[in-house]
Amino acid sequence: MTLLLGRKRGMTQVFEDDGTVVPVTVVEAGPCVVCQVRTEESDGYNAVQLGFEDVPDSRASKPRRGHFAKANVTPKRFLREERLTASPELSVGDVIAADVFTRGDVVDVTGTSKGRGFAGTIKRHGFQRGNKTHGCMNYREPGSIGASAYPGRVFKGKRMAGHYGASRKTTKNLPIVRVDLERNLLFVKGSIPGPTGGLVQVRTARTGGRKN
DSSP states (O other), rough: OOOOEEEEHHHHHEEEESSSSSEEEEEEEEEEEEEEOHHHHHSSSEEEEEEEEEEEESSOOOHHHHHHHHHHHHEEEEEEEEESOOOOOTTTOEOOGGGOOOOBBBBEEEEEEEOEEEEEEHHHHHOOOOSSTTTOOSSSSSOOOOOSSOOOOOTTOOOOOOEESSSEEEEEEEEEEEETTTTEEEEEESSSSSOOOOEEEEOOOTTBBBOO
């Protein structure tokens, strides 16, 4: 299984055998429960639906309670589906934990970046500001956005102030430095998107391979 749901628990550092310090992000990955299995014959494609983090029945909607009751599992806070190229070997009720990954595996981690609200061009796009001197009329201003005669409009995609953050981001090809099976923790080298406590999806990197 290539997909595992979890929560980002923050950053720390670990020491390699040779004394090298490696910055890592700690992810509480799983355990996840298979809530539904889709096949080519019944649904037109192969996929596995995973549920993560138990919630009381009162916190789940009535349709979701029925969905979980059909699978004979407790209601989950998060549901995600992973498409497969072949018929799935898992069945409803199977539990997937951090042991699906080992040290050296390379993964892609997807999360929701921190929301920064309405931001200007300097914060959002890295624009430079004008001089803080007498007579400067371009202090943190966006500058010209288009010509008046031609084209007489602003081109789509112009970098301007606007909503920044709170979007789906994926950091690719991150090696796993350590796996704590007792606490279902993955120590992933580098940073991953999202705040501490945010939901993340860890999947085997599309490029595959291992990094030592």
